[in-house]
Amino acid sequence: MASTENRSEKNTRRESIEQFLYRLLKEGKVDAVLVPKRHPGGNIVSPVLISEPSQIKGTDPLAPVQTVNAASIVKELVKEPVDKKIAAVLRPCEVRATIELIKLKQLSDESLLIIGYDCPGVYNVKEYMHGIENREDKEAFTEEHIHDFLSGDGDLVRESCRFCTYFTADSADVDIAWIGVEPPGIIVAARSEKGRRMTGGMNTGDKDAPTVRKETIGKIEARREKRQKSGIDNLLDLIQPCIRCYNCREVCPLCYCKECLLEPEKMGYTSERYLSRAERKKQIRMPVDTLLYHLTRINHMGYSCVSCGICEQACPMDIPLGTILHVFSKKIQSLFDYVPGRSRDDELPLTTFREEELSEVEDV
Amino acid sequence: MEKKLKIVGFLCNWCSYAGADLAGVSRFQYPADIRVIRVPCSGRVNPLFILKCFQEGADGVLVSGCHPGDCHYQEGNYYTRRRMMMLKDLFCFFGIDKRRFHISWVSASEGKKWADVVTAVVEDVGAALRGSEKQ
Structure with missing residues (x-):
């Protein structure tokens, strides 16, 4: 399992993302952030709409659980044009679903900033709850999952994630990359004009640069492509x-x-x-x-x-x-x-x- | 005598239906195994209609419209073409022989083609059903 012994002394990727989102809200670049956050009870992580910067603490987009596809929430949030700017922090599948909904004219995206991130996959809620139930350190669970993701995906991971080859958010406005980056590092890169405009000065470089990243992504893609089924006969x-x-x-x-x-x-x-x-x-x-x-x-x-x-x-x-x-x-x-x-x-x-x-x- | 088949034909009002009419007026002979439903445009045909036909026991389905480029509504049959192609591609997954579902373009002046199309479809559907009975 991952080397997490000294984790409490170092920052984690989660905290790096947290800091970025905090700045985004604090500096008034957006008025609200939709992001998965751990419930006070401690186990489940689900989307929360945050407008007060201090509430960003505890947000955890990397936690391997997805209660809803957050595109459904985005669809509800911006079903009509709003004056305020909303940043939605979404998994790649949620980013893609949101873009489909934009094309289907189901939501108004003028005020919406889509922030995507590298997704390590999720467990179905039942398996996730079972896995995390008796864990003191909830973050260690996520770190172990990320370690598994980089080396081979556990059997209990959601089947759709086990064969998913779209685990980076290339079509988002802004994308938070961490695969192939030394933790707790993250790379924030604007991928669209809107992304550049709204996060000006906060970008930390081109995420495609590190060759380690490209290689790791290639390996994961190849592994997952093999798991894809081409037909169903029953x-x-x-x-x-x-x-x-x-x-x-x-x-x-x-x-x-x-x-x-x-x-x-x-x-x-x-x-x-x-x-x-x-x-x-x-x-x-x-x-x-x-x-x-x-x-x-x-x-x-x-x-x-x-x-x-x-x-x-x-x-x-x-x-x-x-x-x-x-x-x-x-x-x-x-x-x-x-x-x-x-x-x-x-x-x-x-x-x-x-x-x-x-x-x-x-x-x- | 061979058992009559039940084939549902969705014919667009402007081309294929008129083509079938012409076949009748010109007294071209073709098998009587087809039941024609007239639709305003082949673009009116919802894929669900076709699934419903098969579910309710149709032996085959034929969708026929104007030739691409000749649609009375300019582009209705272009959309039909994509939709039907998509549906056809899925048939292999749920055990309906592809030969039971056909698409054709028959214009108002092609009475002979209509007779030929129906003859070919009846033959194909018959062959598909005989094949599945053997198994």
């Missing part, structure tokens, strides 16, 4: 336990429709219809249409899905939704050479077209 078996509780829809940052065609009352049938269907098909599994439910979701989310795996964490029946969504969406995205959240300039694949393309679609 989808029906996998989703069999589905009770259509709608959790996956509720937690998905990209499910944004105000009116959803999957509402229970829209998916249900009259009593007579159930019976006639059962008669015609000999039998129908109840609750009905779980396959249709998931296929519709995949069809709707597929091109924008950032594979954060929050749906898998929310599933009470332990359906491997993270893997299912990843396999399907990767197929869809590769068809249009689209990477969700890669850039604000990439057009959403289904709202655009090229005149000369896909001629193979006509096959008769």
